[in-house]
Amino acid sequence: MKKISVRGMAFSALFGALFVASSYLNIHLGFTPVPISLQNLAVMLAGAILGPLYGFCSIALVVVLTALGIPLLHGSGGLTLLLGPTGGFIWMYPFAALLIGWFVQRVKGRSLVSLVLVFIIMEVFGSLLLYITGVPWLAHKAGVSLQKAMVLGCYPYLPGDAVKAALAAIILIPVRQVFPISRITGGKTASQTLNS
Numbered sequence: 001m002k003k004i005s006v007r008g009m010a011f012s013a014l015f016g017a018l019f020v021a022s023s024y025l026n027i028h029l030g031f032t033p034v035p036i037s038l039q040n041l042a043v044m045l046a047g048a049i050l051g052p053l054y055g056f057c058s059i060a061l062v063v064v065l066t067a068l069g070i071p072l073l074h075g076s077g078g079l080t081l082l083l084g085p086t087g088g089f090i091w092m093y094p095f096a097a098l099l100i101g102w103f104v105q106r107v108k109g110r111s112l113v114s115l116v117l118v119f120i121i122m123e124v125f126g127s128l129l130l131y132i133t134g135v136p137w138l139a140h141k142a143g144v145s146l147q148k149a150m151v152l153g154c155y156p157y158l159p160g161d162a163v164k165a166a167l168a169a170i171i172l173i174p175v176r177q178v179f180p181i182s183r184i185t186g187g188k189t190a191s192q193t194l195n196s
Helices: 007-024 039-067 086-103 112-142 146-153 156-177 183-186
Strands: none
Touching: 007 183, 039 112, 039 156, 039 183, 086 112, 086 156, 086 183, 112 146, 112 156, 146 156
């Protein structure tokens, strides 16, 4: 079991703060309760930069504190937010960060192939994975069919998600060169990640 470091937890808190700040940057479309948000970009970066353990901790901490009633996400808190129409997306965020961190740390090099692989990881786990719980829960809460929920909570967001995944991949490559995981969290995976 990897030891938890103070430095790693400090960076987890910083990325948790980034996740909270990103929740305020959203656009409401009017026809759906699901806003266009930068939250999943923050999740992608937390998982990719901090790795699976600290990436998960950074996002899970915010979700748990929000569930306890602290108004962190969109200025709201409490179980009503987590059990509301967008709750299915929120629950999955920590696991998205975990999986992104786990897969990204296995991508080596700084080539175009590495960039494309990181983009695919970001897109699959930082976007598409969220719809697995987000869309069915939205259908349940809104009382609509799964097909209608896809229109309300998936299709309009796919192009933006692809842009966020590409942006996260582009940010990650140079960040990992200067700040490998070992410098941020004290882990041993620095030489295994994107620096070969």
